[in-house]
Structure formats: structure tokens, C-alpha cells
Amino acid sequence: MEQVTRRNFIKFSSAAVVATASTGLLSNVTRGDVAEEGVEEIEGLEWNKIPCRFCGTGCSTLVGTKDGKIESVKGDPESPVNRGLLCVKGYGLLKIQNGSDRLTDPLILATSKSDPEPKYRKASWSEALNLVAEKMAAAKAEHGPSSVAMFGSGQWTIWEGYAASKLWKGGIQSNSIEPNARHCMASAVAGFATTFGMDEPMGCYDDFEHANAFVLWGSNMAEMHPMLWARITQRRLVETSTKIINMTVASNRTGEMADQEIIFEPQSDLAIANGIANQIILRGNVNHEFLNKHAVFKKGKLDIGYGLEDNFKFAEEASAVTFEEYAEFVSEYTPEVVQEISGITPQELSDLTDVYADPNVKVMSLWTMGVNQHTRGTWMNNLIYNIHLLVGKISTPGNSPFSLTGQPSACGTAREVGTFTHRLPADLVVANPEHRKFAEEIWNIPEGTIPAAPSYHAVEMVRAIDRGEVKFFWSQVSNPFQDFANLNRYVDAVKREDCFVVASDVYPTKTTELADVILPTAMWSEKEGAFGNSERRTHFWKQLTHAPGQAKSDLWQLIEVAKRLGLGNLFDYSASEYPLNEGQLHSDASVEAGFYMEKALWEEYRKFGLGHAHDLAPFELYHQTRGLRWPVVDGEETKWRYNEEYDPYVPEGEGFRFYGNDAKTDGKAIIWLRAYEPPPEVPDIEYPMWLMTGRVLEHWHSGTMTKRVPSLWKAYPHATANIHPRDAIKMDVEHGEKIRVTSRRGSCEVTVDIGGRVKPPQGMVYVPWFDEDVMINNVTLDAYCPISKQTDYKKCAVKIEKLS
Amino acid sequence: MKNFSVTPTAKTLAIGFSLLALVMVACTSADEPDPTATSPAPAATQAPAPTATPEPPTGGDTPLAPTETPVVVEEPTKAPDPTVAPVATTAPTAIPDDPFVILKSIIAEEALPNNYTEVAPGDGELLERLFPDAPPYAPHKVSDIRITTKSNKCVTCHEGGFSAGGSVATGIPLSHYTDQYTLDVSNDLDPRRYMCTSCHVPQVTDPLPWAE
Known part of the structure; x- marks a missing residue:
């Protein structure tokens, strides 16, 4: 065993830590050395902070550059989020921009979209953008503004999403703008909006170090939020009385570290949550003092449908009810009924109730796609809040119902900027005339410019392509033709060529395959950016490298198209107010404009939230910190909202106030009566198995970036179908053999994995969707939650055939 | 570039530019009034109806903002039908100067077991x-x-x-x-x-x- 050397220690530690390390400390170390022979440190790097490009955790990384090229990536020790650690994807960031098939020139389709090998010709930016602008103008003129659609994501930087929203709603006068966050977080948003009147979690990541119990509802955090899982792991190992319960429909890696894994039938989480509430009431653990002051009860519509029909509409009808009526409603969810619906035992229900009901246990509920991608996703979000409200375990350190986001800026961009058809920045909505007027004033555009009616949410948007209503569709920072459910219908629709498709991307994808124009796009370190993570933390980075070839940022593309539409004034700010900084590498958008475009957009954007509980700090502060959690009032971030002790928006003496509901319920949260209702499609004789889809640790979304990283691709080359060993015997398939998974909508071929990381129960197959060679979304069902309009990617009925 | 085998020839550029000329014409005729072009104080009649229903074209008089960089357009030789002309020029015999790009995704090239x-x-x-x-x-x-x-x-x-x-x-x-x-x-x-x-x-x- 080699003696540890200072050089080796530096290699595995962060620069900032090393700067203060003492050699005396090191000389005492007897632990084994770490370095492999021949692994040399890279000399002469310049280190800068930049948030990770992948999940909603919001880890900060330190990126080491030399001669304009990224040579190293490390966890940022100064980040309160990840504290110097990174997961395997984070290290893979080094290679995401360097794939040899990087798009570097604007391309215009020269053949038909149905051509098996479509051909393109290189174009100048002027030609490509003129064509894009012409098609937008023509579609608007002939078919109305709603026929002009933009599809973005929670991977837009904040100012990109803001610019897109301003251009669409305030310029083109179209509300046809949606992010793929609709597939990811819409149920969380609708849950927050219906219960608290205001989006995003009240707590923060500091809760991890305060909680004594963690209940995961449909969230495989060990793979999907690994650096937050590291904090839960730490808490569990240090405070050994801490309990982790993994609620899931298939055993997974998170379950390995859990103290208890509870497997339930798909969709039955609704019954379990109501069952817990019932037990809390029966045990006498309701915190009536908290409830009387801070909550009201409401009943909404039942039997609300599944959004399977085109032009599906839903309107809630809510009425006030009493606590007694609520108690009677949940009393139907006895342990026996819950067991019948969900398969969990009365003992398991009792164990779950224990962590919520015991006044001495601080409990965090954590959830992601299992709860959100659910045809009753909004209801399930409501039901988790119900439990926390009943016992008053909310908005205090460690007591935290916490909705985790999937994308790096699902919160910062999609939700806070409001790049949805019905929204405006800072929780404002287009349907409210006051909100529209407020936005029109900030944007300095005539009153009445912003259309009042939402047009298409994401699923309706692609259905409208199929119906011939959407004639122009522009995708940025997303890959819609790999990620929509029931893809066959929508791919066929696009191939009919009456909708002009523009794809801004970094690599060839399933979406660029269907594009009339492909715009090569700058990404991550090639532009200045801002993301907002799961805990309301807004964090910034500066541009560090140049984009290859002709690639330009999404922001630059949006502004250049705006100019061609005669809407350049939307992005014309004062060069004297927002001068460029000498010595700073400014983005293409700023260089083109001759002023600091990102700063100008930010300072305008933050006017939306100032003074009404969405306060964001001045631009420069974010470049100086590792991010701040909004509302940022007088330079101070807010850790726990709605709690007087931490939140300046709670009036003195009230203790708690859910002020998002000030107008509706005088600042009280709403406990909703939400029932168990079955999913729209269940296994039957013809299609006897459940299909569940999801992600894997090593890949991000559709794999566009991570499959270009050698270490990640070789760690998980292809999507597999995980099935139970008994199902494998029944179907006479072995590990590694190929099967065909077929639903009523389509099929795909995939290799069987038995005993992999995800271990479904009998009767279920799990297929991740990152792999463009395994197009599982040809199989999935495009049913959605009627309230949030979020697709349920977790449940549909399939059959499996062995391929000989 | 690895993925782009051949650069465009003069011929395709000419085709491109002719398309561009068409584009510019279309853009001029179909544009919308710029809501930000003048004073923010709107006359009620000028304000578009706040609705998502289709609107007829209104024929704006300033198709491109003053900030627009003028596009340099070479004299087009002819204006072929954009949907067919490029295909017609790629006869199989013309492979050595094939002006077209076929996108090759490296992750789709070969299956890795x-x-x-x-x-x-x-x-x-x-x-x-x-x-x-x-x-x-x-x-x-x-x-x-x-x-x-x-x-x-x-x-x-x-x-x-x-x-x-x-x-x-x-x-x-x-x-x-x-x-x-x-x-x-x-x-x-x-x-x-x-x-x-x-x-x-x-x-x-x-x-x-x-x-x-």
C-alpha cells in the first residue's frame, strides 16, 4: 500500500478544501492511497462554478478549463447542495459537448420527412432563420396565432424560457407554448396550486439533516437524485434511529438502503394515502389546533376522466365541507379495503401511519414521477399534503412534504417563468385580466396583446398537429418525438408534412429526424445561464467555452427570429444600463445585441415577483453565490416558507400562514377529499401485464447527451425490459434474449433483464425510455391527469412475446 | 466535419439563395403589426382581441424591425420548386459532389450489446x-x-x-x-x-x- 502523498490527496479533494488543508493533518493519515499508477493530475486549469446540466437536484460543479477547453469536472465543495460530491453523470459532463456528431451548421430538409434517409443541405443562419420566420408568419396569418407552437423544457435557462414566453405571448400573441415539464412536474404544480395557492415546496434540502423519517412515494432517488440520496444515506447512517420507507410498485435500488420497502399495486397509492389519513384520525393524532387555524376542507368532482379524447376539458367544482365530513370520507379506507386495492398489509399501513402520526418523528415525504405521472397525479399530490396538514408536520425543519423535480430548471424556468400555455411569470395566469395587464406593463406592450385563453397543453399540442390545427412547431432543449406517449400517432402526424417543424438541438435526435429546419445549438458552458432547482434555489453560471462551428444559443435564435417578425423591440434594452463587462466571455446573444442581454432580461423578469412572495435578487448576487432560495428579501434567502420564524411574508404573531390562499381561504391550506379511482387501462386477458417506464442512473432523459459520453454509454448501453424471474419462466425467455412488448398502440423490441436493478413484481415489465433504439413510447398510453394534464407514463397494459 | 462528408457546391448555394428570395417575399406579405413598434399606449381598436381563436392577416407595413441585419442575397439564377428541385439535382451519378448532408447519429450507428x-x-x-x-x-x-x-x-x-x-x-x-x-x-x-x-x-x- 502506497503512502498517501499531497499530490494524490489534491487529486481527490476539491481545490477550495485543499487551499486550507494543513500538511500536518495529512502526515497523520494512514489510510490507503487511492491513485492508480499512471493517473496524472492536469496542471494549469482555471476553475469556475457551473450547475450540473442534468437533474433537478441542482448540484454545483467546478469546471476546469485550459486553452478554452474543459479538461476536468469536480463537485463544488462550496455548494450547499452537493458539498463537493458528484454522481457518475456529473463527471460525464466533461464529454457531453464533444460528441463527433455535434450539429454545427443550420440545415434545411431537402427531401421528404418520410424518406428513410432524409437529406439536408447546409444553410446560412440568415437563410434558415428567414425561413423559420416566414413559416411562423404564414401560419399565423392563415391559421391564427395558436397554430404557431413552441415546445421547450425545464432545461431552458431562465432567460431563454423568459424570452420564449415573452416572444410567444407578448409578441406573436400565441399561448401555444409548453415545456416538456408538463410531462414531468405539472401534477406537482397543480397539487401546490390547489392546496396552497402557490407553486413549489415550502421546505428545502436542509430538511434532510433534520428529519427522522423519510417516506418515498414513487421515487427511486438512489438512481434519479443520487446526490440527495447521499444526504439521506448520511442521515440514516449517522442517526441510526432514522427510518426510510420506500413506497413503490417495483423493488429498486432505493429499496436496498430502505428500512422497509412496501410494494403496492399501480394507482393504489390513492387508497393508501387516504388509509393513512383514516388511521391518523382513528388514533386521535390529528393536530386540531393546527387544523383549526391553518386549514379548510373541500370536496371536488369525482369520476373526472383520463384525457384520452381530443379536446378533453375539465372544470373543477369545489364545495366546502367540514372535518367530520372529511373524516367520514376517509373512513371508507379501512386497512382491509386498502389491502384489497393496494395489496399492502394492515401492518404495513400501520407502520406508515406511525411515522406520520407520532408527534416525536419529523417526517419528509419525497416524490417524483410515480406520483406526478399519474392520471390522478394532482389528487395524489393533494393527498400527501393532507397527511402532513392533519398532523401539522409542515413548514418546519424536517417536517416537509417535498416534491422533487426532474429537470435542472423545471422550477426555475418552466414553473417560475411559467412557460406553459396558461401561465405567466411568478404564478400569474393568462386567464386573469389583472395578471395580463401587469405583464403587458412590464413588457411595455399594448394592453390586450396577451391572449386571454390558453390554447394547447402539451398533449393537445401534438394532437392538434394531427388534427391539422398546429402548423408550425419549434422544439428547443427537448426531444418531443422520443418523449411523448403514444408516439406513433404524433410521428405519423408530423410526417404528413402540413406542420413545419423546427428543431434546435446539439445532436441528431428522433426530433431532428422529423424537422424541416435543424438549428445547431450552443449548450451549457457555451452560454451564460441560470437554473432553478427543486428547493427554490436559483443559480447562475458564466460562459466558459465557445460553441463549435456555427452553433448558437437558444436565446440568440429566439431573438433573431423575433427581429425577423418585426418584434425585435421586445429584446431591445439599454446598452448604457446593461453594459458588457470587459474581460468577460459574453454570450452570442449579448455580443450580437451590444449589451448584457442576460442581465437585462433578468432585471425585467424579476419585476414580476418583487413584493409578492416571489422575490428574486439582483443579477450580480447570483454570480457571487452558489445560488439563493426565493423569496430573497433584503438579500436574505428563505428556507422554510409559510412559517413566521423563517418567512418574512408571514405576518407577525400568526405562526404559519399559507398566504398563496389569502384571497381564496384567508391564508389557509386546503385539505381535499380525493378518492381512489382506477386507471384507464388495466391488464386483461389479451394484454396481461403492466408496463412501467422510467429512467436509469447513467442516462438523462432521451439519452441525447449521456449516450455521447463513453463512460455512461458503456455503463448502460441499451434499455432493457426488467421482468420477474417467474414471468420469464412462464414466457420461456432467458436473461439477454429479445422480446417484443406490445400494447393496443404499438410495440417495440427489447432485451430481457432478469434480476437487474429494478425488480418488478410478477405481472409487470419495466422499460426505461432513454434509448432511441428502444422506442417504448410507441407502446405507452397518452392518458393524463384531467387537472394537471400530465401524462401517466407509468401504467398501461401490454403483452410480451419472445422473439425467436 | 466528420458527419458532413461534402460541402455544398455553388449550385446548391444558388438554389438556397433562390429559396431565400422566396422566403423574403413571403415574409413581407404575411407579417403582423408590431405591438411594440410605437408608443405602448394602445388605441382600443388596435389592440388585438385577447383570444386564442385564429386571426386574419392584417398586413403590417414594417415587416422587419430596423435592427434586422439586411440579408445579402446573391442574384438567383432561377427559382426551382423547393420541394423537388434539390432532389432532382442529386442523381446517383453525382455522388462525388453530392451537396447534401445525411445526418449520422453516432449512437445509432451500431448496437452495443x-x-x-x-x-x-x-x-x-x-x-x-x-x-x-x-x-x-x-x-x-x-x-x-x-x-x-x-x-x-x-x-x-x-x-x-x-x-x-x-x-x-x-x-x-x-x-x-x-x-x-x-x-x-x-x-x-x-x-x-x-x-x-x-x-x-x-x-x-x-x-x-x-x-x-
């Missing part, structure tokens, strides 16, 4: 890291290793560099025992680093179909 190594722990050869600061790979089978609160087989072998059958497991580095804030070194692994598989992953044995 999921053939992870079956090599037992202790028998694997070290793999070269992605870059010097990246975590090392697991050069052995990990699929049957479960990490629970009670047992962590990765740590059992790698703690201190366990020696088995003549080979020594790569030791867990000092950084993994160092408190990030106090810099105190402990005898216990930093509990945040307990989930080894969040960073240390196996690799398939086949080489990638493209150069790294």
Missing part, C-alpha cells in the same frame, strides 16, 4: 478513467452486490485495499474519509459516499462503435 463483464471481484484489470479526476470504474461484476444499511460489500473489500488471491483491491481514497468542512480524517467512511455505485459503474466489454 449489454455484455457487462462477468469477471469476479479481484480478477478485473484496471480500466482507464474518463479523465484523471473522474472516479475509477468497477472492472468487475457488480450486479449481485447490494448496498444496505447493514452491509456494503464494496467497502468490505476496498477498505484499506483488501488483498485476495494475489491481487489488491484499489483502496478507498483519503478524500472519502475526510470531513469536507473540518478536514478531519475519520476511521469511518464519509457516510455521504456510502452508495459507491452512484459514481463507480461497470463497463461493457465491447469497445464503442465510434472513436472516443
Whole structure:
């Protein structure tokens, strides 16, 4: 065993830590050395902070550059989020921009979209953008503004999403703008909006170090939020009385570290949550003092449908009810009924109730796609809040119902900027005339410019392509033709060529395959950016490298198209107010404009939230910190909202106030009566198995970036179908053999994995969707939650055939 | 560029420019009034109806904002039908100066099988890291290793560099025992680093179909 050397220690530690390390400390170390022979440190790097490009955790990384090229990536020790650690994807960031098939020139389709090998010709930016602008103008003129659609994501930087929203709603006068966050977080948003009147979690990541119990509802955090899982792991190992319960429909890696894994039938989480509430009431653990002051009860519509029909509409009808009526409603969810619906035992229900009901246990509920991608996703979000409200375990350190986001800026961009058809920045909505007027004033555009009616949410948007209503569709920072459910219908629709498709991307994808124009796009370190993570933390980075070839940022593309539409004034700010900084590498958008475009957009954007509980700090502060959690009032971030002790928006003496509901319920949260209702499609004789889809640790979304990283691709080359060993015997398939998974909508071929990381129960197959060679979304069902309009990617009925 | 085999010829540029000329004409005729063009104070009649229903074209008089960079357009030789002309110019015989680009996605080029190594722990050869600061790979089978609160087989072998059958497991580095804030070194692994598989992953044995 080699003696540890200072050089080796530096290699595995962060620069900032090393700067203060003492050699005396090191000389005492007897632990084994770490370095492999021949692994040399890279000399002469310049280190800068930049948030990770992948999940909603919001880890900060330190990126080491030399001669304009990224040579190293490390966890940022100064980040309160990840504290110097990174997961395997984070290290893979080094290679995401360097794939040899990087798009570097604007391309215009020269053949038909149905051509098996479509051909393109290189174009100048002027030609490509003129064509894009012409098609937008023509579609608007002939078919109305709603026929002009933009599809973005929670991977837009904040100012990109803001610019897109301003251009669409305030310029083109179209509300046809949606992010793929609709597939990811819409149920969380609708849950927050219906219960608290205001989006995003009240707590923060500091809760991890305060909680004594963690209940995961449909969230495989060990793979999907690994650096937050590291904090839960730490808490569990240090405070050994801490309990982790993994609620899931298939055993997974998170379950390995859990103290208890509870497997339930798909969709039955609704019954379990109501069952817990019932037990809390029966045990006498309701915190009536908290409830009387801070909550009201409401009943909404039942039997609300599944959004399977085109032009599906839903309107809630809510009425006030009493606590007694609520108690009677949940009393139907006895342990026996819950067991019948969900398969969990009365003992398991009792164990779950224990962590919520015991006044001495601080409990965090954590959830992601299992709860959100659910045809009753909004209801399930409501039901988790119900439990926390009943016992008053909310908005205090460690007591935290916490909705985790999937994308790096699902919160910062999609939700806070409001790049949805019905929204405006800072929780404002287009349907409210006051909100529209407020936005029109900030944007300095005539009153009445912003259309009042939402047009298409994401699923309706692609259905409208199929119906011939959407004639122009522009995708940025997303890959819609790999990620929509029931893809066959929508791919066929696009191939009919009456909708002009523009794809801004970094690599060839399933979406660029269907594009009339492909715009090569700058990404991550090639532009200045801002993301907002799961805990309301807004964090910034500066541009560090140049984009290859002709690639330009999404922001630059949006502004250049705006100019061609005669809407350049939307992005014309004062060069004297927002001068460029000498010595700073400014983005293409700023260089083109001759002023600091990102700063100008930010300072305008933050006017939306100032003074009404969405306060964001001045631009420069974010470049100086590792991010701040909004509302940022007088330079101070807010850790726990709605709690007087931490939140300046709670009036003195009230203790708690859910002020998002000030107008509706005088600042009280709403406990909703939400029932168990079955999913729209269940296994039957013809299609006897459940299909569940999801992600894997090593890949991000559709794999566009991570499959270009050698270490990640070789760690998980292809999507597999995980099935139970008994199902494998029944179907006479072995590990590694190929099967065909077929639903009523389509099929795909995939290799069987038995005993992999995800271990479904009998009767279920799990297929991740990152792999463009395994197009599982040809199989999935495009049913959605009627309230949030979020697709349920977790449940549909399939059959499996062995391929000989 | 690796993915673009041939650069456009003068001919295609000409076609491109003719398309562009068409584009500019269309753009001029179909544009909308600029809501920001003049004073923000709107006349009620000028304000578009706040509705999502289709609007008729209104024929604006300023198609391009003053900030628009004028597009330099060469004299087009002719204006072919954009939907057919480019195809017609690519006769199979014209391969040497094929002006068109076929997008080649490197990840779709060739299937890489999921053939992870079956090599037992202790028998694997070290793999070269992605870059010097990246975590090392697991050069052995990990699929049957479960990490629970009670047992962590990765740590059992790698703690201190366990020696088995003549080979020594790569030791867990000092950084993994160092408190990030106090810099105190402990005898216990930093509990945040307990989930080894969040960073240390196996690799398939086949080489990638493209150069790294």
C-alpha cells in the first residue's frame, strides 16, 4: 500500500478544501492511497462554478478549463447542495459537448420527412432563420396565432424560457407554448396550486439533516437524485434511529438502503394515502389546533376522466365541507379495503401511519414521477399534503412534504417563468385580466396583446398537429418525438408534412429526424445561464467555452427570429444600463445585441415577483453565490416558507400562514377529499401485464447527451425490459434474449433483464425510455391527469412475446 | 466535419439563395403589426382581441424591425420548386459532389450489446478513467452486490485495499474519509459516499462503435 502523498490527496479533494488543508493533518493519515499508477493530475486549469446540466437536484460543479477547453469536472465543495460530491453523470459532463456528431451548421430538409434517409443541405443562419420566420408568419396569418407552437423544457435557462414566453405571448400573441415539464412536474404544480395557492415546496434540502423519517412515494432517488440520496444515506447512517420507507410498485435500488420497502399495486397509492389519513384520525393524532387555524376542507368532482379524447376539458367544482365530513370520507379506507386495492398489509399501513402520526418523528415525504405521472397525479399530490396538514408536520425543519423535480430548471424556468400555455411569470395566469395587464406593463406592450385563453397543453399540442390545427412547431432543449406517449400517432402526424417543424438541438435526435429546419445549438458552458432547482434555489453560471462551428444559443435564435417578425423591440434594452463587462466571455446573444442581454432580461423578469412572495435578487448576487432560495428579501434567502420564524411574508404573531390562499381561504391550506379511482387501462386477458417506464442512473432523459459520453454509454448501453424471474419462466425467455412488448398502440423490441436493478413484481415489465433504439413510447398510453394534464407514463397494459 | 462528408457546391448555394428570395417575399406579405413598434399606449381598436381563436392577416407595413441585419442575397439564377428541385439535382451519378448532408447519429450507428463483464471481484484489470479526476470504474461484476444499511460489500473489500488471491483491491481514497468542512480524517467512511455505485459503474466489454 502506497503512502498517501499531497499530490494524490489534491487529486481527490476539491481545490477550495485543499487551499486550507494543513500538511500536518495529512502526515497523520494512514489510510490507503487511492491513485492508480499512471493517473496524472492536469496542471494549469482555471476553475469556475457551473450547475450540473442534468437533474433537478441542482448540484454545483467546478469546471476546469485550459486553452478554452474543459479538461476536468469536480463537485463544488462550496455548494450547499452537493458539498463537493458528484454522481457518475456529473463527471460525464466533461464529454457531453464533444460528441463527433455535434450539429454545427443550420440545415434545411431537402427531401421528404418520410424518406428513410432524409437529406439536408447546409444553410446560412440568415437563410434558415428567414425561413423559420416566414413559416411562423404564414401560419399565423392563415391559421391564427395558436397554430404557431413552441415546445421547450425545464432545461431552458431562465432567460431563454423568459424570452420564449415573452416572444410567444407578448409578441406573436400565441399561448401555444409548453415545456416538456408538463410531462414531468405539472401534477406537482397543480397539487401546490390547489392546496396552497402557490407553486413549489415550502421546505428545502436542509430538511434532510433534520428529519427522522423519510417516506418515498414513487421515487427511486438512489438512481434519479443520487446526490440527495447521499444526504439521506448520511442521515440514516449517522442517526441510526432514522427510518426510510420506500413506497413503490417495483423493488429498486432505493429499496436496498430502505428500512422497509412496501410494494403496492399501480394507482393504489390513492387508497393508501387516504388509509393513512383514516388511521391518523382513528388514533386521535390529528393536530386540531393546527387544523383549526391553518386549514379548510373541500370536496371536488369525482369520476373526472383520463384525457384520452381530443379536446378533453375539465372544470373543477369545489364545495366546502367540514372535518367530520372529511373524516367520514376517509373512513371508507379501512386497512382491509386498502389491502384489497393496494395489496399492502394492515401492518404495513400501520407502520406508515406511525411515522406520520407520532408527534416525536419529523417526517419528509419525497416524490417524483410515480406520483406526478399519474392520471390522478394532482389528487395524489393533494393527498400527501393532507397527511402532513392533519398532523401539522409542515413548514418546519424536517417536517416537509417535498416534491422533487426532474429537470435542472423545471422550477426555475418552466414553473417560475411559467412557460406553459396558461401561465405567466411568478404564478400569474393568462386567464386573469389583472395578471395580463401587469405583464403587458412590464413588457411595455399594448394592453390586450396577451391572449386571454390558453390554447394547447402539451398533449393537445401534438394532437392538434394531427388534427391539422398546429402548423408550425419549434422544439428547443427537448426531444418531443422520443418523449411523448403514444408516439406513433404524433410521428405519423408530423410526417404528413402540413406542420413545419423546427428543431434546435446539439445532436441528431428522433426530433431532428422529423424537422424541416435543424438549428445547431450552443449548450451549457457555451452560454451564460441560470437554473432553478427543486428547493427554490436559483443559480447562475458564466460562459466558459465557445460553441463549435456555427452553433448558437437558444436565446440568440429566439431573438433573431423575433427581429425577423418585426418584434425585435421586445429584446431591445439599454446598452448604457446593461453594459458588457470587459474581460468577460459574453454570450452570442449579448455580443450580437451590444449589451448584457442576460442581465437585462433578468432585471425585467424579476419585476414580476418583487413584493409578492416571489422575490428574486439582483443579477450580480447570483454570480457571487452558489445560488439563493426565493423569496430573497433584503438579500436574505428563505428556507422554510409559510412559517413566521423563517418567512418574512408571514405576518407577525400568526405562526404559519399559507398566504398563496389569502384571497381564496384567508391564508389557509386546503385539505381535499380525493378518492381512489382506477386507471384507464388495466391488464386483461389479451394484454396481461403492466408496463412501467422510467429512467436509469447513467442516462438523462432521451439519452441525447449521456449516450455521447463513453463512460455512461458503456455503463448502460441499451434499455432493457426488467421482468420477474417467474414471468420469464412462464414466457420461456432467458436473461439477454429479445422480446417484443406490445400494447393496443404499438410495440417495440427489447432485451430481457432478469434480476437487474429494478425488480418488478410478477405481472409487470419495466422499460426505461432513454434509448432511441428502444422506442417504448410507441407502446405507452397518452392518458393524463384531467387537472394537471400530465401524462401517466407509468401504467398501461401490454403483452410480451419472445422473439425467436 | 466528420458527419458532413461534402460541402455544398455553388449550385446548391444558388438554389438556397433562390429559396431565400422566396422566403423574403413571403415574409413581407404575411407579417403582423408590431405591438411594440410605437408608443405602448394602445388605441382600443388596435389592440388585438385577447383570444386564442385564429386571426386574419392584417398586413403590417414594417415587416422587419430596423435592427434586422439586411440579408445579402446573391442574384438567383432561377427559382426551382423547393420541394423537388434539390432532389432532382442529386442523381446517383453525382455522388462525388453530392451537396447534401445525411445526418449520422453516432449512437445509432451500431448496437452495443449489454455484455457487462462477468469477471469476479479481484480478477478485473484496471480500466482507464474518463479523465484523471473522474472516479475509477468497477472492472468487475457488480450486479449481485447490494448496498444496505447493514452491509456494503464494496467497502468490505476496498477498505484499506483488501488483498485476495494475489491481487489488491484499489483502496478507498483519503478524500472519502475526510470531513469536507473540518478536514478531519475519520476511521469511518464519509457516510455521504456510502452508495459507491452512484459514481463507480461497470463497463461493457465491447469497445464503442465510434472513436472516443
